[in-house]
Amino acid sequence: xxxxxxxxxxxxxxxxxxxxxxxxxxxxxxxxxxxxxxxxxxxxxxxxxxxxxxxxxxxxxxxxxxxxxxxxxxxxxxxxxxxxxx
Numbered sequence: 001x002x003x004x005x006x007x008x009x010x011x012x013x014x015x016x017x018x019x020x021x022x023x024x025x026x027x028x029x030x031x032x033x034x035x036x037x038x039x040x041x042x043x044x045x046x047x048x049x050x051x052x053x054x055x056x057x058x059x060x061x062x063x064x065x066x067x068x069x070x071x072x073x074x075x076x077x078x079x080x081x082x083x084x085x086x
Contacts, residue, residue, distance in 0.1 A: 014039065 016024070021035075028038035 024038055024042075025035050028035050031038065033041070
């Protein structure tokens with residue numbers, strides 16, 4: 001996509017409790033963003049989190065828990081070196 005390409009947007013009338021809007025405005029200002037940018041970012045983060053959860057839920061369905069248990073129960077390996085605990 002070129003730098004001159006525009007992002008397609010739509011409007012959505014959002015009703016927020018006054019206390020939530022006030023806090024969102026304060027946080028947006030601290031971040032140097034408009035309330036609209038702040039809300040759009042918050043929605044984008046939530047969408048990403050839900051998509052990530054769905055991705056891992058699909059992956060979980062393909063998991064071989066018996067193989068996992070065998071791997072975790074096997075002998076061997078090297079103990080952690082000093083300093084690895086941090």
